[in-house]
Amino acid sequence: MSSVAPTDISAPVELHSVGSTRTPKQLFWLRFKQDKAALVGGVVIVFLIFIAMFGGPLAERVTGHPQNEPYSNMTDDYGIPKGPNKQFWFGADAAGRDLFVRTMYGARTSLLVGIVASGIAVLIGLVVGLLAGFHGSWLDTLLSRTSDVMLAVPQLLISIGIVAACSTTKDGCLGGLIQPGLTVVIAVIVLFTWPYVARVVRGNTLSLREKEFVEASRSLGAGSTRIIFRDMLPNLIAPVIVLATLLIPGNILFEAALSFLGLGVPPDQASWGSILADASGLYDVAWWLMVFPGLFLVLTTLSFNLLGDGLRDALDVRSDR
Numbered sequence: 001m002s003s004v005a006p007t008d009i010s011a012p013v014e015l016h017s018v019g020s021t022r023t024p025k026q027l028f029w030l031r032f033k034q035d036k037a038a039l040v041g042g043v044v045i046v047f048l049i050f051i052a053m054f055g056g057p058l059a060e061r062v063t064g065h066p067q068n069e070p071y072s073n074m075t076d077d078y079g080i081p082k083g084p085n086k087q088f089w090f091g092a093d094a095a096g097r098d099l100f101v102r103t104m105y106g107a108r109t110s111l112l113v114g115i116v117a118s119g120i121a122v123l124i125g126l127v128v129g130l131l132a133g134f135h136g137s138w139l140d141t142l143l144s145r146t147s148d149v150m151l152a153v154p155q156l157l158i159s160i161g162i163v164a165a166c167s168t169t170k171d172g173c174l175g176g177l178i179q180p181g182l183t184v185v186i187a188v189i190v191l192f193t194w195p196y197v198a199r200v201v202r203g204n205t206l207s208l209r210e211k212e213f214v215e216a217s218r219s220l221g222a223g224s225t226r227i228i229f230r231d232m233l234p235n236l237i238a239p240v241i242v243l244a245t246l247l248i249p250g251n252i253l254f255e256a257a258l259s260f261l262g263l264g265v266p267p268d269q270a271s272w273g274s275i276l277a278d279a280s281g282l283y284d285v286a287w288w289l290m291v292f293p294g295l296f297l298v299l300t301t302l303s304f305n306l307l308g309d310g311l312r313d314a315l316d317v318r319s320d321r
Helices: 005-020 024-032 036-063 099-135 137-152 155-166 182-208 212-219 224-260 272-279 288-315
Strands: none
Touching: 024 288, 036 099, 036 288, 099 137, 099 182, 099 224, 099 272, 099 288, 137 182, 155 182, 155 224, 182 224, 212 224, 224 272, 224 288, 272 288
16 A cells, blocks of 8 residues: 555656746647647648749749730730630739749738738827726726727728828829828728727726736836836737737738729739729639639738637637637
């Protein structure tokens, strides 16, 4: 009996000591890697970023077809583009340009708009939400009501009006600050995206400012700036990262919608939305014009959503996963 007792006592002590040595990063990775769908989404996103950075020039070099050069032999006598073949892997568009090359360049435009617009919106929303939730009073009322007004307006209609107004001349809007093309598209997306981030950050800030560690810092004489940056901001990073990964696909679709309406990027700059817009009148005779850019658009949106769901579950300590 004496030989059994030490074994029974040491087993739970060993398990406890192993578990207690895990850092928060290790615990996060242990939970995240269990979500195979999120891992696949992350790998696909890395691959898409590689395509956005190098895919266009590589496609031009491999095929020998510049992005905006039309090929008369890829359209018939009626102006109908020809489908995929050995030289044109995705076929040609209505102008006879290589659809594969333009799709690769479209990844750069679409991802650039989605990531940059989401990053700026998250930064603005984080600042507004922190100020509103931490200080409260009239500042909270002002910032919160401003966010409510922005969320209440018809976003697509206002966006169409702003993009159209800023694209009528080369000078753009606000004295040339917002230029036609990608700049105005990003500005419009940021304008209607930051209130979502601000509301989430404000809600979390209201909860955090009542926590014991914030009260302890305040009792030790810490100022508002120190409490915000040292105590509250680190606890907001996780939900903000998750929210950003969920905003990116929505913003990519927003840009695609504007480009589909002819209000996005310039005609000589490919994006998935503009390619789909060009295909709208030929989809019944040239299926490849919608299938290939549409697949990339769906794959990008799905991958970011899967990654965002995985990050949310891995960072949520109350989750059972």
